[in-house]
Amino acid sequence: MAVEQPKGPTxxxxxxxxxxxxVLRELLPLIPNAHYIYxxxxxxxxxxxxxxxxxxxxxxxxxxxxxxxxxxxLVIACNTATALALAEIEVSVTIPVTxxxxxxxxxxxxxxxxxxxxxxxTAATVQSHAYxxxxxxxxxxxxxxxxxxxxxxxxxxxxxxxxxxxxxxxYLREALDACSPDIVILGCTHYPLIAPLVSxxxxxxxxxxxxxxxxxxxxxxxxxxIGSAPSASKSPATFECYATDSIEKFxxxxxxxxxxxxxxxxxxxxxx
Amino acid sequence: MAVEQPKGPTxxxxxxxxxxxxVLRELLPLIPNAHYIYxxxxxxxxxxxxxxxxxxxxxxxxxxxxxxxxxxxLVIACNTATALALAEIEVSVTIPVTxxxxxxxxxxxxxxxxxxxxxxxTAATVQSHAYxxxxxxxxxxxxxxxxxxxxxxxxxxxxxxxxxxxxxxxYLREALDACSPDIVILGCTHYPLIAPLVSxxxxxxxxxxxxxxxxxxxxxxxxxxIGSAPSASKSPATFECYATDSIEKFxxxxxxxxxxxxxxxxxxxxxx
Numbered sequence: 304m305a306v307e308q309p310k311g312p313t314x315x316x317x318x319x320x321x322x323x324x325x326v327l328r329e330l331l332p333l334i335p336n337a338h339y340i341y342x343x344x345x346x347x348x349x350x351x352x353x354x355x356x357x358x359x360x361x362x363x364x365x366x367x368x369x370x371x372x373x374x375x376x377l378v379i380a381c382n383t384a385t386a387l388a389l390a391e392i393e394v395s396v397t398i399p400v401t402x403x404x405x406x407x408x409x410x411x412x413x414x415x416x417x418x419x420x421x422x423x424x425t426a427a428t429v430q431s432h433a434y435x436x437x438x439x440x441x442x443x444x445x446x447x448x449x450x451x452x453x454x455x456x457x458x459x460x461x462x463x464x465x466x467x468x469x470x471x472x473x474y475l476r477e478a479l480d481a482c483s484p485d486i487v488i489l490g491c492t493h494y495p496l497i498a499p500l501v502s503x504x505x506x507x508x509x510x511x512x513x514x515x516x517x518x519x520x521x522x523x524x525x526x527x528x529i530g531s532a533p534s535a536s537k538s539p540a541t542f543e544c545y546a547t548d549s550i551e552k553f554x555x556x557x558x559x560x561x562x563x564x565x566x567x568x569x570x571x572x573x574x575x
Numbered sequence: 576m577a578v579e580q581p582k583g584p585t586x587x588x589x590x591x592x593x594x595x596x597x598v599l600r601e602l603l604p605l606i607p608n609a610h611y612i613y614x615x616x617x618x619x620x621x622x623x624x625x626x627x628x629x630x631x632x633x634x635x636x637x638x639x640x641x642x643x644x645x646x647x648x649l650v651i652a653c654n655t656a657t658a659l660a661l662a663e664i665e666v667s668v669t670i671p672v673t674x675x676x677x678x679x680x681x682x683x684x685x686x687x688x689x690x691x692x693x694x695x696x697t698a699a700t701v702q703s704h705a706y707x708x709x710x711x712x713x714x715x716x717x718x719x720x721x722x723x724x725x726x727x728x729x730x731x732x733x734x735x736x737x738x739x740x741x742x743x744x745x746y747l748r749e750a751l752d753a754c755s756p757d758i759v760i761l762g763c764t765h766y767p768l769i770a771p772l773v774s775x776x777x778x779x780x781x782x783x784x785x786x787x788x789x790x791x792x793x794x795x796x797x798x799x800x801i802g803s804a805p806s807a808s809k810s811p812a813t814f815e816c817y818a819t820d821s822i823e824k825f826x827x828x829x830x831x832x833x834x835x836x837x838x839x840x841x842x843x844x845x846x847x
Contacts, residue, residue, distance in 0.1 A: 346619075346625060346626075346629050347618075353617075452728065455723065459724055466724075548629050
């Protein structure tokens with residue numbers, strides 16, 4: 304595909320689906336002159352319920368594709384892939400890689416230096432204990448809570464919906480029985496869409512915890528690492544979007560996550 | 576793997592995940608002397624949200640694996656794969672193939688010759704209109720309703736749970752606004768686990784529709800096609816179970832679907 308390259312960096316953004324578009328959304332105002340290559344491995348989602356070996360294989364294939372397409376920085380905008388396969392991804396490409404876990408933990412500590420942290424995430428992210436390990440490395444105590452139904456209800460479009468409230472309330476009540484967090488990390492890039500609901504439900508359950516969103520934390524970290532655009536630059540961002548399954552669904556659902564219409568999506572066969 | 580073969584048929588049963596075990600569960604009492612080879616393509620589930628091309632590619636690979644393992648009859652215990660890829664599967668193997676759609680529709684008509692039918696299924700099954708087409712061929716009028724959240728709530732283990740009741744009630748109310756069914760077909764092999772809840776919710780919403788379960792309808796059809804065991808046979812059924820992802824999860828969740836502990840599961844790499 305012939306794409307006119309702007310002067311800024313080329314940033315590869317990878318997720319198992321649409322969720323990573325919440326990271327891209329946060330990156331756009333921070334690095335407006337970049338060329339973005341987004342890959343959603345939608346044929347093989349959800350990663351959250353799969354094993355480490357399978358997730359690592361999928362993630363490495365996607366990372367290599369983005370590097371081969373010319374990315375000079377890679378953002379793994381998927382908590383599950385970061386939690387289970389960041390090391391494998393880093394050795395499989397020669398460009399710098401930013402994952403979502405460490406930026407979210409760093410943001411939590413910035414907000415609350417000795418925070419007790421509650422992490423909401425998919426089953427695979429929780430089982431990896433990636434957040435617990437990264438929190439422990441900073442002296443923070445973390446409780447991890449698997450919320451397998453949040454991605455499906457968000458993908459159903461039930462963003463501010465009684466069922467989503469009830470599901471969230473069940474998960475949060477179970478978690479708050481086990482800990483009293485200062486910070487709640489949204490450890491899945493789908494969850495920013497229900498961030499207001501999480502804050503509200505926490506209040507209803509008597510918690511004063513603040514919500515930290517791994518998508519915006521990751522975008523800020525990536526922007527620092529990449530270096531943001533010179534302020535004089537007027538080049539608008541350009542996009543290439545790839546999905547491994549139904550591009551119609553990607554374009555339709557993805558615009559909710561990106562917060563603007565999705566540019567042209569190309570179907571990609573990674574051989575899975 | 577060395578497995579002692581009984582005298583009965585070797586039956587390959589395929590699903591994207593655990594759901595097809597509800598068909599296997601119904602097959603066991605009907606053909607007790609068979610050797611069963613079950614394949615759950617769990618690394619690539621759910622099929623329900625993927626495109627026809629992708630589903631057909633996955634299903635054909637799985638069907639060929641079962642034929643190569645020695646199956647002399649194939650049961651496609653997956654509504655989505657049947658709806659979107661039965662023709663592709665049939666031409667890819669040389670053994671007889673039974674899908675789930677036609678048996679369910681035949682069972683509906685047997686119960687109610689001029690039934691108005693409501694089909695509950697995944698998004699992909701509904702989009703294929705496979706049930707509508709098969710119903711129309713028998714002069715039956717069918718309304719198809721996509722229920723994307725039912726598989727996730729069932730896999731969460733929320734079988735008789737307020738959230739599942741609420742989700743089901745929303746889907747059924749939307750469907751009953753559009754039709755007054757005599758028969759409700761459970762067009763997904765996960766749904767037998769919530770069959771009592773479907774019947775109860777229909778009654779609560781003022782419907783007198785009867786529930787037809789595609790899993791038991793398919794097992795009865797397959798048993799007729801294969802020929803059931805001679806009554807004198809005392810050979811117990813034997814099993815080979817394969818999953819393309821986490822065999823622990825398969826063994827744990829699968830026993831709920833099979834209604835008995837899952838025999839040893841082997842991890843299979845289909846190259847996806």
